[in-house]
Amino acid sequence: MLGAPNPVELPDGGSRQEFGALLRHWRRHAGWTQAQLGAAVGYDHTAVSRLEHGARRATPRLVRQLDELLGSSGELTRCHARAESAEGDRPALPPHLLRPPLPPGAGPVPAADPADPCPATLPDHDVQCPLHGATGCHLPPPATALALHAAFCADPAAPLDTDTVHALAAVLGAQLHSAERALRERAVGERGPGTVIEGTLRAVVARLADAPTRHRRVLARLAAEYSHAAGSLRLHGGRPATAMACFDRALGWAALAGDATTQAAALSDMAVLGLLDDDPAAAGDYAREIRRAAPGRPWSDALATLGEARATALAGDIRATVRHIGRARQHLDRPATVGTEDHVPWLAPAALRLRVESGSSAALRDLAAATADPRLAHRALTAATAALDLLGDGRLPAARTMLTVRAADCHLCADDPHTALATLAPVLDGAPLPALVRHELRGLRDRLTAGADRWGPAATEAAARLGAAI
Template sequence: METAQPVESWAEFGRRLRARRRQAGLTQSQLGVKVGYHHSLISRLEAGLREPPAGLAGRLDSVLGTGGELAAVVAAPRGTPYRPDRPPADPRLFAPVPGGGETALGLDLLDPVLWPSRLPAEGLACPLHGTVGCAVPDRAGTPGLLQGLTGPRDGFGGTTGSEPELLHALTAVLACLIRGALHRGASDGVTTVERLLRALVRWAEAVNSTGRLPYGQLRLAAQYAQVAGRLRMQRGQSGIGMAWFGHGLGWADAVDDVPARATLLSDVCALVRLDRDAGSTLAYAEAIGAVDPGRRWVATLSHLYRARGHALGHDVAECRRHITLARRAFARLGHRDLLEAPWLSGAEGEMRVESAIGGALRDLAAATGDRVTARRAVDATARSRARLPPPMRETGLLLTLRLADSWACAGDPGAAVALAAPVLDEAVSSRELMINAELRGLHGRLLGRWSEVPEVREYRERLPAAGI
C-alpha cells in the first residue's frame, strides 16, 4: 500500500537504504536486480512512499552488508524509528529485580525437540530484526555462548558472542521454555527464566552505562519479564508476578515496544480481575486500548477485558456491546496483526477469544441469575474448549471448570458435576491463580444453590478427601 506522504518509519528506512546503496556503489537498478525487484520499487522505498515487502529488508541487509540495520528499522515500533544513536535509558530501570540466590542455570535440560530453528518462535520475534526470519544458534552450543553472561552476580561477566548472536540465543531459550513450561507443564521453568532475566538486565545496564540505549536487551527483557510473571502466577504468587509485569512495562516503555506493552497490560488486567475489582479491571482494559487504537489485535484484547470488567460491574448492556466489538475486531485481524500477535491466529486465536467471552458471560450470569446468558456462556466456553491445543493442559483444566460453572449458572448442577468431578483432584492440587478462582466460584455456586441435589451431595463428600 502506498501513500502520498512519507510515513516517518518508512522515510527513515528510505534514508538509510539510499545511504547504504550509495556506499556500496550501486544504482537503484543494480540493487533491484540483486534483490529481485524492479528499480521503481527501490526508488519508492528510498522516497519513503511505501513499506518494504515482507522479507525484503533482510535481503537488502545481506546484499549491502548492513548487519541487520534495515531490518531493525522495519522491526521498530511504528511511529518510533529505530535509531542506534538514541540516548541511554533512565538508570532507575535497572533497580533491583525480584529473585536472587542464583542456582544452576539448567540449560542442559532444554528439550531439543522444543528448540526453534528460526525466529519468530512462540510469538517471539528477534528483538533487533523483528520478523525477518533470524536463524538461532545450535542448542548444544548455547550454554557455552551464554556462560559469560550468566557469570557471578557481583559483576557483569561479559559475553562470548556477538550481540545479535547472544540475543538470538536468549530468544530461542525463552521460546523453548515457553513451550515446555507454559504449554506442557514442565516443572520449575521459572528458575531458569528468572536467572537469565537477571543476567539480561545486568547486560542491559552495562550497555546503558556506555551511553548507548540497550534497545534489543530491553525489548527481550520485557518478554522475559512477562513469562516470569505468568510462571509466578502458575505458582500462585501474585505479588511477584505483578512485580515482574511492572518491570516489563518499564522496559517496554523505554524502547517504545507497543506489542509488549499491550500484552503486559493484559496480564496486569487479568491479575486485577481476580480481585473482582470492576473499576480497576476497566481502567486497565481501557489502558490496553489506548496503547495503539489502530492495531486491531490490541482493540480485540481491550474489548475482551472491558467485557469482563463490565460483567463484574453487572452492566449487561456494556458487557454485551464489548463482546460484539471484540468479535468484530477479531474477525478483521490482518497480516500485520498476526505477525505481532500470532497467538490470535487460527484455532488457538478462536480458543482465546471464546474463552474470554465465555468468562464474561459466566460472570454476568452469576451476577444477574439470567439462565439465557448462562447458556450463552456454556456455548462460548464449549467452543473454546473444542479448539484447545492438546499440550495446553492448564488451560484445558481452567476451561473445564469454567464450563462446569456455566452449567451450574444455567440451572443444571448434574452437568456441572459430571464435568468437574473427573478433574477435581488435579484442580485442587493446582496453585495456578486463575484455576483457583474458577474452582472457588464453582464450589460456591454448587454448594450454595444445589447442595441437596444427589449429584452435588456426592460431589461434596469428595471435598474433604481432596483437602478442601
C-alpha cells in the first residue's frame, strides 16, 4: 500500500536539500509565507519554493539576505557553504544534455488521458523502472500516477520522490500503449501520445541542470526513455531528422545513467535511419556501437551482428551478409546472463528471435532485389514467415504490416507476382500507413513498375495503387 512519498532511492551526494529544509524551518519560525519572503528579497514565491525543495541554487548574496531577514545567526550561510562544497565535487553536465532534442512546445504539458490505462507494474511495454531497472516494481494507482505526473510537469519545484518517478514511468507506458493502439487503428496522424511524451521530456530535462547528485541518474534515465519514445513516434510519423535528434540525445542520457538497454535501443534505431538514408557505412557503425555499449551480452552481439547484416546487404556484399545472419542466430542460442538488468521484454528470447528473423528477412530481400537471385528471395520469405509466426495475432500492428509487405516483396523478388499481390491486398485498404511501411512499399512499387511489361496489367494497377498509398 502506498503511504507518504519516499525519497528517491539513490545515495545523497550533496546538501542542497539540507539547506532548503533549514530555510523552510527558519521561514516558518519567523512567521513568513513563501510569498512574503520572496517579496522581501525580490523573488517570486515559486523561486522560494524551489530553494526549499533543493531544486534551485542560492547565491551567496541571497543567503546573507535570508540570514539577516530570518535571524538565523549565520546558520543558513554555513549550511549553504557545505552545499556549495558538495556541489563543487559534482562534474558539470555537457551543455547538450541540458537541452531537449526538440524546440519548446506551446503552452503547458497536456494532461495524460485517463482513458489510457497506466501499467500496474514495471517493466512494461519495454519501459524499465528508473530506480529498480528490470527487477520489477509496483506502480501507484492510475489516478495517483496521473496526478503526480501533472504536478511534476506543472511545478518545477515539486518534489522528486519515489512515487513521482514511478508515476512518470507509468505515464510513459500508458502513452506507448496509446500510440500502439493508434497504429493498430491506422490513426498514424494522432498527436496525443507524442505531445504528452515530448512535453514530459522537456519537464524532466529542465530538472537536470540544478538536480542534486542523487537525482541526476534517475532523471537521466527518465530523459533517455522519454527521448527514445519521442524519437520512435517521430520515426513512425515520417520525421527522420527529428527522430535522429531524439535518439542521439537519448544515447547521451542513457550513457549518463548507465542504462545499456536504452543505449542499445537508440543505436538500433539510428542504424535503421542509416539504412533509410541509403548510408550502409553509417548503419554499420551504429550497429557496431551496440556491442560496445553492452559488451559481453549475447543480446548485444545478436543486435550488433544483425545490424551489420542489414548494412552489408545494402552495400551488396552477399558473403558478409550471410555470415552475419548466421552469427546473429548463433548468439540467440547462447545462455542469457543471469542477474543483470538486461531482462526486459524486448530482450526476452522470443522477442529477440523475432528481431533477428525480421532483420534477416530484410537483409536477404535487399540482396535478392539487387541480384535477381530467387534462392535469396525464398530464404528471405522463410525468415519473414518465421517472424510473422513469432509475432502472433494482435501484437505490434505496425510490425505485422511491415512483415506482410516484406513477404509480398519476397514473392515478387522470386518472380511470383500473383502471390505477391494477393499477400499485399489486405494492406492496401486506403488507410494511412506508418512511414517505415511506406518506405518498404516504395521498393516494392519500383519493382512492380519495372516488371509491368512481363507481369501484365495487374502489376501496373497495383503499382498505381501503391503510388497513391505512399
